[in-house]
Amino acid sequence: MSQYKGIVEVIKPGFYTSVQDLGRPGLGHWGIPISGPMDEQSYLLANHLLQNDPPSACLEMTMTGGTFKFHHQAIIVLTGANGKAHINGKAISINQVVEIAAGHELEIGPFYKGTRMYLGIKGGFKTALSFESRSWYRGLTKYFRCPKGLRIPFEAVAEHSHNNHSKVGIDDSLFENNVLDVYPGPEATEMSNGNFEALFEKSFHLSDLQNRMGIQLSETFKNHLKEILTAPVYPGTVQLTPGGKIIILMKDAQVTGGYPRILQLSPESINILAQKKPKDPIRFRLKEF
Structure with missing residues (x-):
């Protein structure tokens, strides 16, 4: 009892x-x-x-x-x-x-x-x-x-x-703000000239493919990255697959992954993203370490 x-x-x-x-x-x-x-x-x-x-x-x-x-x-x-x-x-x-x-x-x-x-x-x-x-x-x-x-x-x-x-x-900032502050990820330097910068020039939208493990964006993003050896990932890690899918890992995410880690969300941006619905728009804003 x-x-x-x-x-x-x-x-x-x-x-x-x-x-x-x-x-x-x-x-x-x-x-x-x-x-x-x-x-x-x-x-x-x-x-x-x-x-x-x-x-x-x-x-x-x-x-x-x-x-x-x-x-x-x-x-x-x-x-x-x-x-x-x-x-x-x-x-x-x-x-x-x-x-x-x-x-x-x-x-x-x-x-x-x-x-x-x-x-x-x-x-x-x-x-x-x-x-x-x-x-x-x-x-x-x-x-x-x-x-x-x-x-x-x-x-x-x-x-x-x-x-x-x-x-x-x-x-209301959690609900009205659609700008996610991010830092460069470990594989960001492997993106071709102009490809990394292009991430910050367009809007993306949340897809229906989302849960406590991660959120996939609707748009694909062309790149020439290859899969990596399994490496640590964390809540807020942004993965880019060779096929162009962008996946943002959330609180129940696995602890390692094999897709390039191009961005890392700030803790505040994880909170903002957690309050978004499918089809809501977001933009990435680069912050320096």
Whole structure:
């Protein structure tokens, strides 16, 4: 039996909902991806508003929310993407800390701005630890996405908590900005004259081929690069295949790859990209080390 007294039940899990904390950095030599929140800025905001420790686990929802029944009183907040959210039919705002009573349901609909929303809870969700992290990853943890009926533990709060119902404004830059700051990748110098510079002269669009491992762009980019020996890759690494496909690796990406690494996104740009939808335009902007 769990040592935690609070339980939230997943009534409807939504499109893709998972538990994420700050992940597992430093385990690449074991072949273990970093994982963690796709939009780390919104994830950290949730824990900041709740006065949680930064690594406290949240629920990450993609494209659409779900319905969650709280069997015990809790203090929660929603951050990141914007969408309609209700507690027992009463609308609540994004970025506002609220209490939810025992037996009440939180219902979150499709997102109309952004792609990923975070449900934070006072004290964090208390799913099982794996390699000192609660982040879900297929093959490493029992679940990689929320199934219907799952009961997720958390630390129940006192019946009469003193909450200031803090709220902050939405940072629209995550949703409005389509410029991704990047650094040259290890194989950038192998691109032919003018080919590397051409990456920054055009817009690209996100394709439907995307998940927590990576995002493929719709346009192809002609090049004369060859595949490389397997080499380290990280979240934000931009790979260019010999056939011209551009793949941007994200938080659940493998730790090595065999395609040329032409660019590396800044951490802030990973957050921006995580909030984009298929067909959204992006541009690369070069930054120097």
